[in-house]
Amino acid sequence: MMEILRCEGIRKVYGAGENRVVALDGVNLSVERGEFAAIVGASGSGKSTLLHILGSVEQPTQGRVLVEGEDISSMNRTQSAIFRRRKVGLVYQFYNLIPTLTVRQNILMPLLLDKRRPDREYFAQIVDTLGIADRLEFLPGQLSGGQQQRAAIARALIYRPAILLADEPTGNLDRRNSEEIIDMLKRSNRSLDQTILLITHDERIALAADRMITIEDGRIIGDCFCGGAGEDDCFCEGAGEGDCSCGGAGEDDCFYGGAGEDDGFAKYGESRSGKRRQETCGRIIP
Ligand SMILES: Nc1ncnc2c1ncn2[C@@H]1O[C@H](COP(=O)(O)OP(=O)(O)OP(=O)(O)O)[C@@H](O)[C@H]1O
Numbered sequence: 001m002m003e004i005l006r007c008e009g010i011r012k013v014y015g016a017g018e019n020r021v022v023a024l025d026g027v028n029l030s031v032e033r034g035e036f037a038a039i040v041g042a043s044g045s046g047k048s049t050l051l052h053i054l055g056s057v058e059q060p061t062q063g064r065v066l067v068e069g070e071d072i073s074s075m076n077r078t079q080s081a082i083f084r085r086r087k088v089g090l091v092y093q094f095y096n097l098i099p100t101l102t103v104r105q106n107i108l109m110p111l112l113l114d115k116r117r118p119d120r121e122y123f124a125q126i127v128d129t130l131g132i133a134d135r136l137e138f139l140p141g142q143l144s145g146g147q148q149q150r151a152a153i154a155r156a157l158i159y160r161p162a163i164l165l166a167d168e169p170t171g172n173l174d175r176r177n178s179e180e181i182i183d184m185l186k187r188s189n190r191s192l193d194q195t196i197l198l199i200t201h202d203e204r205i206a207l208a209a210d211r212m213i214t215i216e217d218g219r220i221i222g223d224c225f226c227g228g229a230g231e232d233d234c235f236c237e238g239a240g241e242g243d244c245s246c247g248g249a250g251e252d253d254c255f256y257g258g259a260g261e262d263d264g265f266a267k268y269g270e271s272r273s274g275k276r277r278q279e280t281c282g283r284i285i286p
């Protein structure tokens with residue numbers, strides 16, 4: 001397995017004196033190629049700050065971020081702008097499409113900025129996966145919210161980014177459209193082998209992911225590999241019992257990883273993340 005993203009000892013402090021806020025307080029994270037991970041946490045826990053740092057939109061006060069082995073925390077402004085365009089796909093709650101351009105032009109914009117030609121086959125694959133192939137010549141205003149978000153995801157994918165970072169991508173959508181977007185992200189993860197990190201405060205949405213990372217007061221307090229076929233197919237890492245929200249059917253549907261060997265479990269599911277769980281069983285991911 002190849003590590004796509006790694007962050008080490010990330011701290012982010014805003015302001016000074018009375019206004020000082022420690023938004024992130026020593027975050028370590030490793031994401032491998034092909035993972036679909038969700039970061040959950042209450043409002044103000046530091047989710048967006050973390051996403052901005054991972055996407056090089058903001059710099060950490062301390063610590064470093066490696067994307068495909070490259071240290072992005074030491075880049076200058078120009079380097080980070082290019083890095084963002086080519087290596088990370090960013091998707092926000094509001095779609096940020098350019099209203100005067102067609103859906104096709106919006107999707108191709110990152111390539112146009114670099115004067116690059118699209119790979120026609122990949123373009124067709126993305127718009128097909130996202131179900132917007134018949135809306136390419138429309139303007140964003142002629143699309144539903146869900147369709148606009150799908151176009152925004154297609155734009156984020158056009159450069160085949162190392163990682164797609166999505167900040168509350170369903171925050172502005174009703175339940176049906178939210179489910180559709182999550183389904184589209186899952187399809188992109190599976191059929192394009194796209195690595196995805198999704199931020200949400202809604203654990204129901206996070207359950208669609210294979211991994212759920214819980215953040216509280218700027219620290220990771222739980223890291224759970226889920227998305228398996230069922231019983232025995234879930235493994236959590238954290239401080240102990242109660243530190244998991246796998247959304248399983250019942251008590252037996254979850255394993256709590258903790259301090260020692262006895263905290264692991266004997267069986268591993270055949271799911272995609274099974275191997276990884278086996279590797280990380282009984283220890284916190286470095
Ligand atoms: N630019 C900033 N200046 C000062 N404080 C900030 C800034 N951005 C975020 N913070 C503070 O950092 C903390 C974490 O904020 P962040 O936006 O990362 O939380 P969040 O988990 O994404 O919340 P939400 O779910 O409400 O979006 C909060 O206490 C917030 O007030």
